[in-house]
Amino acid sequence: MSATGEARLAGWRVACVAAALCGAQVCWSIQIGISTKTFLELGMPASLVSAAWLAGPLSGTVVQPIVGVLSDRCTARLGRRRPFMLAALGVTLFAMALFAAAAPLGAALAGEPIHACAVEFIPQINGSSTEGTRPVSSRCPMALSLAVTGFWLQDFAVNAFQGPTRTLMTDLIPPSQQATANAWFGFMAGLGNALGAALAAADIVAIFPFFGNNLRALYAVAGALVFCCVILASATAHEVPLTLAMRERDKLRRRARRGVPSRVGAGVLDPADDVAAVVQPERGFSLRTRMAEAWRAWQGASAPLRHAFYVQCFTWIAWFTTFIYATSWMGERVFGGSPSAPEGSAGRERYDEGVRRGNLALALQAIFALAATTPTPYTAAFLPWLMAATSTKAVYISSQAVMAVCLFGTLGVTVAADAVGATAAVQAGGMACLILLGWCWAVTMTIPWAIAGSVIDAMPDKGLLMAIMNVSQAAPEMVAALVGFVILSLPHGLNPWGSAMVMAAGGVSAVASIGVIVGLGVGDDVVVDDVTAVAVAGRGDDEHAESARSASAPLLGGG
Structure with a gap:
């Protein structure tokens, strides 16, 4: 049953869908x-x-809108979203295996022994880390090429199943369960962050020595976990x-919102959705048409969403400076290694x-975010409680x-x-800088998505609009990558x-985001009904405001 229906999903089923x-x-x-550690070890300057990390923004900017459009109109027997999730899962697992096996596979393809993939470096006078050394060459450039290829494929594939997964939640969950759905969504995202960082910090090869090294052991365990979650x-x-008739009904709804006369009946969209009278279905797929449709949908979106x-x-320019450099910064600049x-x-x-230690800090960061957004049987989650006590804008x-x-x-x-x-104090300071970002992660993954989810809930273009919203996470990485390269x-x-200057530039972007919040009044339209639910009311937009109130889309406060 879709989110527009009346049937409620069992709580365990909501949790299982969010597991993806x-x-x-x-x-x-x-x-x-x-x-980043792997790229540096294979000889990348x-x-x-940061150029290798461009896979993320390109895949998010290009893949998610296209997948959003295609999935909105998919008539497969499995449904609209699941075919894309399963296909992308297969590509994700292949890409992870390719990245993990890049060194031995690259050596084999180049006809070299495995140790040939080591990197020759000569020191430079400026600096004591890789940022102050120059690679003579990777004696096995094939390994580096395979690692970059696997990295890019993984980014494209994960974006291809992450977008439909987000939309699947809004498809299946009725408005009365949005509180529970958002709580499970945030909990699973935080749990995945914590698990991934903890795995990266662990010596997994000691448990599974037959993998040969920790990188391959890590990706094997992570791949099995990803497979289980998506399945x-x-x-x-x-x-x-989705039947062709249902697809045409949504098409007519979009035309009606744009003021285009319907060809059904007397030129007015039938309130009873008499889809039997719908004209011939759309023919083919035109990328140019779909992108134009995406632009029109975005122009019609309410102010809170924009x-x-x-x-x-x-915010994501700032986040990506840490994603790319944080753990390597800990190893090079804080611990003085190379x-x-x-x-x-x-x-x-x-x-x-x-x-x-950097990965351990990221795991603790994720746990911090979970603690801020997860309610207990006796208390509400801290984040929505704080919003009720102060204001959404202040938080x-x-x-x-x-x-x-x-x-x-x-x-x-x-x-x-x-x-x-x-020193111990310096190491603790480095870890603290990463751990405290958990509060920022909790807010980043709740307030903007609560706004987006409530505004688009009743719209037939919700897959497309959710994909466009995802671009706000993907496109900024291009800026972060360029900034990193220049610095x-x-x-x-x-x-x-070195890389600390790149992350400080991310701090400048965070300051700029405060200016946007204050200047545009972001959060002024968020009304906290109680400590567990947040409804987003569009300023000057009664239709979206009523949709938001009925959806009662919360932050991660439970329900």
Whole structure:
């Protein structure tokens, strides 16, 4: 039954559908924790690492809107969303295997022994880390090429099943269960973050030594987890297949909203949805037409949705500077190690330990976010309680301010590490900068999506609009990647702090997001009915306001 129906889903089924988001977040989390380290070890210059990370914005910007349009009109027997989820799952697992096996596979294809994929570095006078060294070459460039290919494929594939999964939740969950659905959505996303980071911090090869090294063991375990999550969601999500008549009904609704006369009856959309009278169905798929349709849908979206989109853009520029560089920054700048050092050397051990500590901090960050957004049997979740006690706008601003302080703090920790070395206080300061971002993550994954989910709930274009909203997470990475390339290409005299300067630039973006929240009044239209539910009322838009109130789309306060 769709979200417009009356039937309620069992609570366990809601949780199972949300489990697919856990799988998606596991993928993203291990990418954040391990990918930059792997690229550097295979010989990629630090200034070019951000270019490899362009897979994320390109896939999110291109794949999600297209998949959103296609899934809105898919008439497969499995439903509209599940075919895309399952196909993307297969590609995701292949991509993860390719990334993990890049070194041995690249050596085999190049006809070289496995140790040939080690990297030769020569030191430069400026700096003591990879940011201050220059790779002579990767003696097995094939391995680096395969790793980048696997990384890009994984990004495209995860985006292809993450978008339909988000929309599947709004398809299946009736308005009366939106509180429960949002709570499970946030919980599963946070759980996936925590699991992925914890796996990246663990020595998994010690448990499964037959994988040969920790990278392959990590991706094997993570791949099995992702497979189980998506299959569980697909098996328990009972979609109603979209018929051609239903698709034409939605088409006519879109035409009616744009003021285009209907060809049904007397030119007015039949209130009873007499789909038997609908004219011939749409023919074919025109990308240009669909993109034009996406633009029209976005122009017709309410102000709260557009404003949340703008804040998200600045927020995700800041987030991506940490996604790309945080764990490697811990290994190089905080712990004073280097991925270019030989295996088993003191420098390499310091780097590996720093990366593990960075991933541990990310796991604690995810747990922090979960604690802020998950209710107990006796108390409401802290985040919606705080919104009720203060205001949504104040909470939103506070999270962006904390983000700015933490990202500027990475620069301070780097300066301290250069001055006094990797002392216990410096290491704790580095971890604190990452852990405290958990509060920001809790807000980033709740307030904007509560606004989006409530505004688009009753719209036939919801798959498309949700995909466009996802672009606010994807497109900013292009900016973050460009900023990272420019900053890390600067000579040592202009940037002696390496990747910490990139994350400090992310802090500037967080400050800019505060300006957008204040200037556009983001959060002014969010009404907290009680400590467990938030309804988003569109200013000057009675239709969207009523839809939001009836949906009662909450933050992660439970229901």
